[in-house]
Amino acid sequence: MDDALGYKGKRVVVTGAASGMGEATAAILGDLGARVTALDIKEPTVSVDRFVQIDLRDQGSIDAAVASITDTAIDGLFSCAGLPGPPFSEFDTMLVNFVGARHLAESLVPHMSTGSAISVISSSAAIGWEKQTSTTKQLLETTGFDAAVEWLQANEATWNWSGYAYSKYVIDAWVGWWYPELAPKGIRINCINPGPTETAMMPAFQDLMGKDVIDDAMGPVGRYSRAEEQAWPLVCLGSPRMSYVGGSILWTDGGWYGAMTMGRHQADWAEETAKHA
Numbered sequence: 001m002d003d004a005l006g007y008k009g010k011r012v013v014v015t016g017a018a019s020g021m022g023e024a025t026a027a028i029l030g031d032l033g034a035r036v037t038a039l040d041i042k043e044p045t046v047s048v049d050r051f052v053q054i055d056l057r058d059q060g061s062i063d064a065a066v067a068s069i070t071d072t073a074i075d076g077l078f079s080c081a082g083l084p085g086p087p088f089s090e091f092d093t094m095l096v097n098f099v100g101a102r103h104l105a106e107s108l109v110p111h112m113s114t115g116s117a118i119s120v121i122s123s124s125a126a127i128g129w130e131k132q133t134s135t136t137k138q139l140l141e142t143t144g145f146d147a148a149v150e151w152l153q154a155n156e157a158t159w160n161w162s163g164y165a166y167s168k169y170v171i172d173a174w175v176g177w178w179y180p181e182l183a184p185k186g187i188r189i190n191c192i193n194p195g196p197t198e199t200a201m202m203p204a205f206q207d208l209m210g211k212d213v214i215d216d217a218m219g220p221v222g223r224y225s226r227a228e229e230q231a232w233p234l235v236c237l238g239s240p241r242m243s244y245v246g247g248s249i250l251w252t253d254g255g256w257y258g259a260m261t262m263g264r265h266q267a268d269w270a271e272e273t274a275k276h277a
Ligand SMILES: NC(=O)c1ccc[n+]([C@@H]2O[C@H](COP(=O)([O-])OP(=O)(O)OC[C@H]3O[C@@H](n4cnc5c(N)ncnc54)[C@H](O)[C@@H]3O)[C@@H](O)[C@H]2O)c1
Pocket: 015, 016, 017, 018, 019, 020, 021, 022, 039, 040, 041, 042, 054, 055, 056, 057, 080, 081, 082, 083, 084, 096, 097, 121, 122, 123, 124, 193, 194, 195, 196, 197, 198, 199, 200, 201, 202, 227
């Protein structure tokens, strides 16, 4: 079967394409025949059709990038850029991981074709997101970048214990929240929840939490994943062949979530973060 995933000639946008999972996603999409626009604060080394610099912490930078890439319709957005929390500020982490990512996605939707998809990278750190919906819903109900920033400033205690974990709670909530509005336009949104992955971000997680704690997030597969092992599920989720999959969370965690849910694995940090509900 030629063009099995249906990407040939499609115009796709990949954030975070300069490194890790975003870089792997951009490379795979290019190999599958898509025309790739890369958005990142750093210039990618992977070959893409177009690179536009963006700072997802800055609404003006996002608006300028959107204006420069919406000369043609967009068939897919892959939202891969992210910060790990410390050594970056918790506030910047919330901005890049959710506030800026949402502003970009909302700005691109009017330019997205029927049958297109938004595919977002969340994290297995979002475990327990369902218990946080009383506050994540408030953030999701804000309209636009500035209103989200105001909510973050007014509700700091809700999220500043970990901008990383909280941003991922919000992303998992966001896909189910937004899909009912996108579905009538023929646009899907889904996310993946990766487990520990060997990318440039990993040392920051290990420095902050300790390697033992990160190792506790490994599933029965017994190892960290490689960037490509996250990029492929993300690319599959965004494919038009997945037309009945919307508002979904795909756990790409080597079986960790299933084992945790069935009591066959324990990770103390996941129980600790659950206490913030
Ligand atoms: N590595 C892991 O173990 C792991 C696990 C679960 C989820 N994730 C998530 O996967 C996604 C990709 O991370 P990765 O592991 O590939 O990390 P990475 O550090 O290799 O890539 C992150 C990318 O985001 C870009 N970026 C950072 N700040 C930006 C900004 N202000 N504006 C625009 N771009 C910016 C970086 O330049 C970089 O290219 C992130 O959302 C991360 O939270 C990572």
